[in-house]
Amino acid sequence: MxxxxxxxxxxxxxxxxxxxxxxxxxxxxxxxxxDKNLRVIAASRSFYSAFKVSPEDTNGRLLYALGDGQWDIPxxxxxxxxxxxxxxxxxxxxxxHEFLGLGSRTMCLNARQVFYEGGAGTTIxxxxxxxxxxxxxEREKDDLLRQKDTLLEELQHRIANSLQIIASIILxxxxxxxxxxxxxxxxxxxxRVLSIAAVQKQLHASGASGAIEIAPxxxxxxxxxxxxxxxxxxxxxxxxxxxxGSATSSQAESLGLIVTELVMNGLKHAxxxxxxxxxxxxxxxxxxxxxxxxxxDNGIGKRDSDFAQGKSGLGTGIVKALAQQLDAQVETxxxxxxxxxxxxxxxxxxxxxxxx
Amino acid sequence: xxxTGRTGTCFRVSSDDRANYGTIVIRNSLPPxxxxxxxxxxxxxDDDVFERMGASDMFxxxxxxxxxxxxxxxxxxxxxxxxDVRLLFTDVSMPGSMSGSDLAxxxxxxxxxxxxxxxxxxxRPCKLPSNxxxxxxxxxxxxxxxxxxxxxxxxx
Numbered sequence: 001m002x003x004x005x006x007x008x009x010x011x012x013x014x015x016x017x018x019x020x021x022x023x024x025x026x027x028x029x030x031x032x033x034x035d036k037n038l039r040v041i042a043a044s045r046s047f048y049s050a051f052k053v054s055p056e057d058t059n060g061r062l063l064y065a066l067g068d069g070q071w072d073i074p075x076x077x078x079x080x081x082x083x084x085x086x087x088x089x090x091x092x093x094x095x096x097h098e099f100l101g102l103g104s105r106t107m108c109l110n111a112r113q114v115f116y117e118g119g120a121g122t123t124i125x126x127x128x129x130x131x132x133x134x135x136x137x138e139r140e141k142d143d144l145l146r147q148k149d150t151l152l153e154e155l156q157h158r159i160a161n162s163l164q165i166i167a168s169i170i171l172x173x174x175x176x177x178x179x180x181x182x183x184x185x186x187x188x189x190x191x192r193v194l195s196i197a198a199v200q201k202q203l204h205a206s207g208a209s210g211a212i213e214i215a216p217x218x219x220x221x222x223x224x225x226x227x228x229x230x231x232x233x234x235x236x237x238x239x240x241x242x243x244x245g246s247a248t249s250s251q252a253e254s255l256g257l258i259v260t261e262l263v264m265n266g267l268k269h270a271x272x273x274x275x276x277x278x279x280x281x282x283x284x285x286x287x288x289x290x291x292x293x294x295x296x297d298n299g300i301g302k303r304d305s306d307f308a309q310g311k312s313g314l315g316t317g318i319v320k321a322l323a324q325q326l327d328a329q330v331e332t333x334x335x336x337x338x339x340x341x342x343x344x345x346x347x348x349x350x351x352x353x354x355x356x
Numbered sequence: 357x358x359x360t361g362r363t364g365t366c367f368r369v370s371s372d373d374r375a376n377y378g379t380i381v382i383r384n385s386l387p388p389x390x391x392x393x394x395x396x397x398x399x400x401x402d403d404d405v406f407e408r409m410g411a412s413d414m415f416x417x418x419x420x421x422x423x424x425x426x427x428x429x430x431x432x433x434x435x436x437x438x439x440d441v442r443l444l445f446t447d448v449s450m451p452g453s454m455s456g457s458d459l460a461x462x463x464x465x466x467x468x469x470x471x472x473x474x475x476x477x478x479x480r481p482c483k484l485p486s487n488x489x490x491x492x493x494x495x496x497x498x499x500x501x502x503x504x505x506x507x508x509x510x511x512x
Contacts, residue, residue, distance in 0.1 A: 153478070157449070160477030161404070164493040168410025171497065175413055197494045224496075 027127070034124040038063045038080060041123065050130070052101055063126075073097050079111060084124060088113045094131070106132045156204050163197045191264060198224040199256035203249050212252040214284050215242035221256050222282060225263055235278070236271060238263065242284035245291055254322045255284075255293060255343075261315045261322075262295040262341050270299025270339060289347055293328075296340035319343075396508045397438060399423045401431040401446040401456060407493075411445060411475075414497050415504070428454035435467055442469075442508050445500075448476035457481060460488055471507030473500060 010016040021042060024031050030047035032040055043058050053067055063080075064072040075095045083090050093109045110127040167190055174186035201224075202217055219240040226238055247255065259282055271278040280297045319341070323330045328345040398420045402408040412422045423438070425431035427450050435441055444463050448456035460472050464485055474484075477493040484490055489503050 157477040160493045161407070164410075164475075164477065164495070165404060165406045167494040168406050172410055172413055175417065194494055194496060197492075201492060 029127055029129045031128075032063070032126040034063055034080075034126060036122045036124070038124070040066070047128075051099065067100055070097075070100050076109075079109065080124065080126075084111050084113050104132075105130055106135050159200060160197065163193055163200075167193045167197075188264075192260070195221075195225060195260035195264075196257070199253055199260070202256065203252060211246040212249060214245040214247055214252065214255065214286075215240065217252060218242070218256070218259055218282055218284060221259060222263065225260060236267060237277070237279045239279065239281045240283075241281060243286065245284055245286035251326060254326050258293065258319050258322050258343060259295060261319050265315050266295065266297040266299065266339070270297040272300065290345060292342055292344045294340055294342040296338060298338040301334040301336055301339050395421050396442045397421045397423065397440055398443040398445060398504070399425060399431050399434050399441055401425045401428065401444070401450070401459065403427060403447065403450040407447065414501065415445070418501050418504070420504075426450075427452035428456060428459035431459055432462065435463060435470070441467070443471045443473070443504055445473045445475065445504070448474060448478060448481075461485070464488065471504070473503060473507070475500070 010019060020033075024033060024042050024044045027044055028046055029044075030050045031044040032047060033042040035041050039060060039062055040058050043055070047053075048055060048058070051067060058066060064077075073095055079090060079093055079095075083093075089112050091110045093111070095107045095109060096104065097107065098104050108129045108131045110125075110129075112125045114123045114125060116122070170186055170190045170193065174183050174190065177183050177186065198221055202220055203212065222238050222240050263280060263282065266280045270280070278297070278299060280295065283292075283294045283296070285292050320330055323343050326343070326345060328343045331342045331344065333340045333342075396419070398415050400408060400411045400415060400422055401424075402411060403426050408424055408426065412424055415422050420443070423434045423441070425434060428446075429452050431444070431446065432454075435444075444460065446456040446459055450456055454462070456474060456476070460474055463470055464472060464487060468487075472488040473491065474488060475491040475493050475495050480490045480492070489507075491500055
């Protein structure tokens with residue numbers, strides 16, 4: 001690997017030897033230079049300090065005899081007696097062993113056989129890196145990651161159970177009260193708890209941090225909403241359309257809650273008579289950073305003048321607050337064809353005025 | 357994308373200029389109450405008092421007779437002493453010698469005619485026998501009741 005300049009500079013064997021010894025002493029990881037019978041020709045200073053041995057006890061001795069035979073390791077024998085003679089080079093070969101005074105260590109070994117011109121024997125270079133701490137840290141990191149997953153799962157379980165307790169209590173209250181109006185309000189509250197749970201579940205399934213694909217998310221949400229609306233006397237179809245678009249989990253949460261409120265609202269108010277075919281459409285469109293969410297129905301268009309004039313029911317207030325959180329505008333169009341509520345987020349990039 | 361079968365809810369693909377993510381048709385598919393066999397007996401198992409009371413109320417209102425158990429061992433004793441239990445509605449994570457799913461498997465083996473509905477805040481188990489139904493908590497009462505009713509009438 002060394003250039004011709006190197007050969008020219010070190011024509012003297014003594015110089016070359018001095019250089020070799022210098023290299024061996026400079027490297028921070030322990031290095032051994034072995035002859036073909038695995039006797040130590042040279043060892044780096046780092047080898048002496050890492051294994052607490054003296055040059056006298058090391059140089060000229062057989063590797064396997066060093067330090068009361070602590071280097072006589074079956075896996076190391078395989079490396080030096082089988083792999084190296086066959087392949088010449090081995091990198092990243094890990095050996096776990098109990099070393100005197102050091103305890104159990106994991107060593108990562110690099111070995112290389114060096115041939116010389118004229119075929120005068122060979123030399124083996126053996127470099128070693130103590131990776132014990134690194135392996136321990138890696139194992140700890142894996143354990144921590146697993147613990148984190150378990151914790152998240154446990155947290156999700158507790159949230160679901162707490163929501164179930166709240167839902168159960170609300171429903172028990174709804175059964176106990178005498179006033180029909182109060183009962184309806186409590187049932188409404190129950191539905192909101194369930195839809196928050198549905199949003200939460202969808203978000204959990206999409207993963208904690210990643211971006212959430214809006215249209216599939218909303219369609220799954222609507223499917224679970226459909227359950228809570230059963231009891232209507234006629235079929236109403238709920239359709240989700242959209243093209244692309246993704247959001248962070250907190251944005252998705254707000255969008256999900258808006259859809260919940262408006263779909264519930266539509267189902268409750270838009271179709272009071274047995275209109276032939278009730279339909280509610282949830283649409284999500286996106287252009288660049290701008291997006292529009294609209295929930296439209298083909299029912300009676302009257303009730304939502306409430307929305308336009310801000311005569312607020314609780315649902316109206318919730319939708320407005322959520323839209324504000326998303327930096328979006330709420331717009332309601334109500335007519336004989338039905339009602340459309342649009343939530344629009346639009347930003348206009350400032351035009352750069354170019355100097356003439 | 358299709359949701360079919362016992363839920364009575366289905367997706368229908370219809371044409372639109374944008375990608376359609378499915379249409380859900382909502383309809384009242386609860387069979388009339390008269391189809392419920394008189395005094396159908398159900399065992400409700402949950403270690404949480406509120407959740408158990410809520411579930412009991414729900415089934416009582418729907419016309420069932422309810423036996424409440426706070427753990428799986430208690431529930432099993434109900435099955436051993438009442439030959440006419442039709443349904444099991446159980447939580448999964450509970451203290452005691454058996455979990456809710458252990459209980460469900462035992463009941464399925466020893467009393468194959470009992471309908472089994474499991475509700476849990478944990479993810480749905482991968483391997484669930486075909487004769488058991490699973491609901492995420494918080495569950496939708498209407499959906500649970502409809503399935504319970506289908507099971508009670510099916511199982512005769």
